[in-house]
Amino acid sequence: MKLYTYDHCPFCVKARMIFGLKHIPFTNVVLLNDDSETPIRMVGRKLVPILEHEGRFMPESMDIVAHVDAMDGHPVLTGPIRPEISRWLTAQQSAFIPLILPRFGGAPLPEFATTAARLYFIRNKEDMVGPFNERLAESPALRARINAGLVHLADLIAGPDAVNGVLSTDDIHLFAYLRSLTIVAELQWPAAVRAYCARMSQACGIPLLDGMAA
Ligand SMILES: N[C@@H](CCC(=O)N[C@@H](CS)C(=O)NCC(=O)O)C(=O)O
Structure with a gap:
């Protein structure tokens, strides 16, 4: 595949x-x-x-x-989902998008291996959120909103192996979101959220983006 x-x-x-x-x-x-x-x-x-x-x-x-x-008759996403998780994700979107897009645009990612590919992304996403330099200038206020959200999320995490205790599609949505957020430097990660990210990254074999955070 x-x-x-x-x-x-x-x-x-x-x-x-x-x-x-x-x-x-x-x-x-x-x-x-x-x-x-x-x-x-x-x-x-x-x-x-x-x-x-x-x-x-x-x-x-x-x-x-x-x-x-x-496909193999042994699904792993068998746990319950909780509406609190999707509500939490939805509530973060308006701070999340303007924080991550300008940082992705400057990061050493393989999809931007050519200048033309990087410029394509920047033009495409600036059409969505406006000039990246303006969004970057808003980082302190956006970070503060995300930090507050992460404190709330820490209370929702049942354990590092699965947000609701047993793996479910909530983990798919949540880890994908949090992994993107690791491109943002200087966020305040509560220990429970950080432990969840580290565990999911290991379990999925998907590195976090801390190394290129800005
Ligand atoms: N509903 C789709 C959304 C996929 C999506 O929006 N992909 C974006 C990348 S994050 C994309 O390919 N956009 C076109 C582009 O970047 O030019 C899914 O869940 O797979």
Whole structure:
């Protein structure tokens, strides 16, 4: 199986997670961010993640997660989900997006291996959130909002192995979000949240982004 991704993409992290959690080998193919031709040829849209399996192409991160989790008859995402987790994730979005996008745009990620690919990302995302330098200037206030959210999240985490005690799709959504957040330097991570991130990173085989945090 081949998974087409961008390293920064939280949806791609969701799809990568299920392979790691199930110890299923796969080839992670990181596309250049300005490569429209490859995804359009596969699924008719410029979008990742895309799973290539037995000559067929599947987009949509959570469809890929469900497909891979079911494929051996031994699903691992068997735990309950809690509405508090999705509510928490939704509440963070407006501070999360302007914090992470400018930092991704400057990071040494493989999807930005060429200048054209990096510029494609910057233009595309600045159309969404406005000039990156303006968003970066707002970092102190945005960090404060995320820090407050992380304190609240610490109370929601049942344990480092699974946010609700048993692995579920909440872990897929939550770890993908938190892994993106590790590109942001100088956040205040409560111990329970940090332990959860470290454990999930190890269990999924997906490195955190601390090394390129800014
Ligand atoms: N609903 C899709 C969303 C995927 C998505 O938005 N992917 C982004 C990357 S994070 C993408 O490929 N956007 C097109 C682009 O970056 O040009 C999923 O869950 O897989």
